[in-house]
Amino acid sequence: MSVRVEGLTKTFGPLRAIDNLSVTFQSGKISVLLGASGCGKTTTLRCIAGLEHPDKGEILIDDEAVYASERGIDQPPEKRRLGMVFQSYAIWPHLTVEGNVAMPLKAQKVPRDEIARRVKETLGIVGLLAHAEKSAMKLSGGQQQRVSIARCLVGNPRLILMDEPLSNLDAKLRVEMRQEIRHLQERIGATILFVTHDQEEAMSLGDEIFLFDKGQVVQKGAPEDLYFRPVVRYVAEFLGKANLFRVSVRLDGEGAAIAALPSGEVIAKGNIRDAHISREALCMVRPESWNVRSxxxxxxPAEVNEVMFVGDRRELRVATPIGPQTVVTYGYERFRIGDRLSLSVAADQAHLFQSEA
Incomplete structure (x- = not known):
């Protein structure tokens, strides 16, 4: 159940929330709409759902136009056969778990025996069948969110939209619910559009990430591609920590790329990503990509200015001739402030941008 958006624009007064957006979300995948507050991701989701009316453009679900400004098409939300899960669980406090899940079917006047069958089946999918007769308000936060997901699934939607569904949960429960959503998607093969501002959530959950900024998608791709191969500086800095510094790039006699610091020291050599782009470039090295040597x-050359122990790793803040760098190390080696080190990076871990990026 693919979703295609063509030339979509939505303004709120002088603010252009979506700016001529054209993008396709793949069928049977979890597509994550990621970005800072106000970037256009939630507005895009709400336009797809029919909760916001775009100014112009087209929205097609499985090649069926549900909105097309020039053709006068604008299906109401209930006709689009979508399921939505919001940040708020929207639990009816006076109903049981099965009563909450049954509400959409009752509103559609589905026969009683069919409601019972579908509610039982859906509660089994989300692992709440044993809690069917309990008051929904007596469940934990994670269980209440599963009730919300079950209520979304019981209507057999062709597309599932999730808008910051885990942001009210504590950190540990968020990780557990991410895993549950992933397992659920794999089990039922659903197409899910998932909105979040959380980079870790996006990278751990998404088959594909769409990073928004100023109403447009800056980059889309697999999480690894956005993290290690960002197309612009904004992507590099939004997704995790990034060490950025200027280098000069040249080719040696065998055609291998050499990235060197202004001082002449070679920082990386070999098949450097995008080394052809410029003789002068901005180099990105992720903190965990630095190799620490004596x-x-x-x-x-580097000198340790700060050491932070973060459970499975240590984060070092070091001074270098090219400015401060962040370095992540794993294992049991201890570092102290004032330690002198040498840093290097494998060629395929040094990513170059155009110098003006």
């Missing part, structure tokens, strides 16, 4: 080894 100070007598060749590389970028």
């Amino acid at each position: 100070s007598d080894q060749p590389g970028l």
